[in-house]
Amino acid sequence: MKRYIGFFIIFPVVLFITPLAFTASSKQVLTQNDFNYVGAFLMPAEKSWQYGLTHRYVNGELRMFAGGDDVTEVRVPALSTGGSFQTAQIVKEWGDITGGKPSTASGNYKVYGIYWDETDKRLYWTYGDDYN
Numbered sequence: 001m002k003r004y005i006g007f008f009i010i011f012p013v014v015l016f017i018t019p020l021a022f023t024a025s026s027k028q029v030l031t032q033n034d035f036n037y038v039g040a041f042l043m044p045a046e047k048s049w050q051y052g053l054t055h056r057y058v059n060g061e062l063r064m065f066a067g068g069d070d071v072t073e074v075r076v077p078a079l080s081t082g083g084s085f086q087t088a089q090i091v092k093e094w095g096d097i098t099g100g101k102p103s104t105a106s107g108n109y110k111v112y113g114i115y116w117d118e119t120d121k122r123l124y125w126t127y128g129d130d131y132n
Helices: none
Strands: 002-009 014-021 051-058 061-067 071-075 089-095 110-117 122-128
Touching (some): 061 110
Antiparallel strands (some): 002 014, 071 089, 110 122
């Protein structure tokens, strides 16, 4: 089945329609049965865990970076599937990892996305302005 996308520009009057051929993918959509729940843990209550989450292994130990106004690294405890959950321990508060580089119209920003690249041993980050 062909679908059409139309672009209409009012002044000057131009009508432009391009047929686009969409082919069905052979990939299946993920369902609930494709996932296995392995457990959960709690983040320390003294911090605000708002944005960004990535992980890395340090000497075989699973750690997570979580962002917000600053970035904090925690040690992941043993996971629990019910009952009481263990709380992650803060390993290091990295603080503002941007080095003052973000620039927005309002001057405000938050680190929204973080990604640990194991090959380069580098933490990548993105930021945004709450105003927009």
